[in-house]
Amino acid sequence: MKKITVSALVAALFVLFQACSEKIETDLTKTAFIPKPVSIAATGTAFEIKKSTVIYVQEGSEQLLHTAGILAAEIGKVTGQTRVQTVSEAPSKGIYLAIQENDDLGKEGYELNIGKKLITITGTNAAGCFYGVQTLLQTLPVNTSLEEPLYLATGTVRDYPEYGYRGAMLDVARHFFTLEEVKQYIDFLALYKMNALHLHLSDDQGWRIEIKSWPKLTEIGAQTEVGGGEGGFYTQEEYKELVQYAADRQIMIVPEIDMPGHTNAALASYAELNCDGKARDLYTGTEVGFSTLCTDKEVTYEFIDDVLRELVALTPGDYIHIGGDESHVTAHDDYVYFVNRVQKIVGKYGKKVIGWDEIANAELVDDATVQFWADVKNTTMGVEKGAKVLMSPAARAYLDMQYDSTSQYGLHWAGYIEVDHGYNWDPATLVEGVTKENIIGIEAPLWSETVSNIDEAEYLVFPRLPGYAEIGWTAPVERNWEAYKTRLAKHGKRFEALGIDYYKSKLVPWEE
Numbered sequence: 001m002k003k004i005t006v007s008a009l010v011a012a013l014f015v016l017f018q019a020c021s022e023k024i025e026t027d028l029t030k031t032a033f034i035p036k037p038v039s040i041a042a043t044g045t046a047f048e049i050k051k052s053t054v055i056y057v058q059e060g061s062e063q064l065l066h067t068a069g070i071l072a073a074e075i076g077k078v079t080g081q082t083r084v085q086t087v088s089e090a091p092s093k094g095i096y097l098a099i100q101e102n103d104d105l106g107k108e109g110y111e112l113n114i115g116k117k118l119i120t121i122t123g124t125n126a127a128g129c130f131y132g133v134q135t136l137l138q139t140l141p142v143n144t145s146l147e148e149p150l151y152l153a154t155g156t157v158r159d160y161p162e163y164g165y166r167g168a169m170l171d172v173a174r175h176f177f178t179l180e181e182v183k184q185y186i187d188f189l190a191l192y193k194m195n196a197l198h199l200h201l202s203d204d205q206g207w208r209i210e211i212k213s214w215p216k217l218t219e220i221g222a223q224t225e226v227g228g229g230e231g232g233f234y235t236q237e238e239y240k241e242l243v244q245y246a247a248d249r250q251i252m253i254v255p256e257i258d259m260p261g262h263t264n265a266a267l268a269s270y271a272e273l274n275c276d277g278k279a280r281d282l283y284t285g286t287e288v289g290f291s292t293l294c295t296d297k298e299v300t301y302e303f304i305d306d307v308l309r310e311l312v313a314l315t316p317g318d319y320i321h322i323g324g325d326e327s328h329v330t331a332h333d334d335y336v337y338f339v340n341r342v343q344k345i346v347g348k349y350g351k352k353v354i355g356w357d358e359i360a361n362a363e364l365v366d367d368a369t370v371q372f373w374a375d376v377k378n379t380t381m382g383v384e385k386g387a388k389v390l391m392s393p394a395a396r397a398y399l400d401m402q403y404d405s406t407s408q409y410g411l412h413w414a415g416y417i418e419v420d421h422g423y424n425w426d427p428a429t430l431v432e433g434v435t436k437e438n439i440i441g442i443e444a445p446l447w448s449e450t451v452s453n454i455d456e457a458e459y460l461v462f463p464r465l466p467g468y469a470e471i472g473w474t475a476p477v478e479r480n481w482e483a484y485k486t487r488l489a490k491h492g493k494r495f496e497a498l499g500i501d502y503y504k505s506k507l508v509p510w511e512e
Helices: 006-023 062-079 126-137 179-191 236-247 264-269 298-314 332-348 357-361 376-384 419-423 454-461 464-473 481-497
Strands: 039-049 054-058 083-087 094-099 110-114 118-123 150-159 165-171 196-200 252-259 319-323 352-356 369-372 388-391 439-446
Touching: 039 062, 054 062, 062 083, 062 094, 062 126, 094 126, 110 126, 118 126, 126 150, 126 179, 165 179, 165 464, 179 196, 179 236, 179 454, 179 464, 196 439, 236 252, 236 298, 252 298, 298 319, 298 332, 319 332, 332 352, 332 357, 352 357, 357 369, 357 376, 369 376, 376 388, 419 464, 419 481, 439 454, 439 464, 454 464, 464 481
Parallel strands: 054 083, 054 094, 094 118, 165 196, 165 439, 196 252, 252 319, 319 352, 352 369, 369 388, 388 439
Antiparallel strands: 039 150, 110 118, 110 150
């Protein structure tokens, strides 16, 4: 039998180690995180995820269990199975989720520590833990088979957001999106640590939420959409299901009932909401500004009170969005009177008001938020009246704007928004007179005149959505397009693995 010398054994092991090292990334700082974290420190080794890896959860938190379940489902796609177990103290190996106060990390901060034997995610609250999980999931390689070992680079990520409100809007009124499609949209937001979904539930073309005290809103007003499709609506039970699905992913639903304009679906459902007492015909076009509730009829405010009362009972989040945009046929004084009264109804039910920037013309209540989309004068007037601002500049943040003249879907009335143009702006410096102290956050709206289902929407949403998420999460000093596009390029494979039909911008060096 031939003897193996010590030197030969060492050489063989070195070759084997080199071969393994070529496959295993041990530098955590090379991970293409989006949004970019506050800090990343690598420790140069690797954690192996196995079928036997257990996710341990600090006992006493139902929300952490939901988060652990989501993590287990994702890891289980690679390992085949992953178990979740509650514990009273930290384990010595596996993955551990816990809530731990840390003033340095703020309200939604987290620390992700990947060691050789134990991964620990501690959040300052349940939301922080969820965001830490999303960061961990971005360290997983794409398209790893069940037969291959799964290694994660070790190190520590410390992170917290720049803004408290990081959202997107989905217009389900122009075209109706099914319950499952909205859940997919929620999943998209969760991937990138966004925490608000604004649902545009009513417009001229359709009414999308069941209101039991005014049943014709869905019997009549829900049956159309742009182009003449069959429309649809969410029952209250379905809406509650969406709210819970979002909450499990640390996302707040912000429902919008647009008024006094954009109301033709309601005006077609109930004649008494019209000043002349005559019901309007249903509408399936895309023009705006032609409809208005009758602002001097008491039945209008009884209607709004009933709608908001039922909606508030289903919505645990802080906000109700009252619309207020493009009400061109409402006289100015009537508009101001209307918005003043509606704000008080919202306040009566314990919610905060958000409205498009036109509502700044009214006498804004305390805690009102003006959503900047087009008019700088309205927005700065809102700030002067003490309002906060939600930044959604149409020329920068509207997801329904085309990338360029060849885009398959979308419009371009606010201009074309290529991926770099959507990324390269700072909410705190965009509008003179509106500073970071005035701003609650950023929202990227997707209006649905040109898209009728989630597959079509994906083309407009991706790859711009991650950039908007980074604007809301990452400090401006840490953001630049050249570095971001390189990170974004690595997410193309993730989009493909998720079945997302994204726009392959030529500005991004996508990895093949």
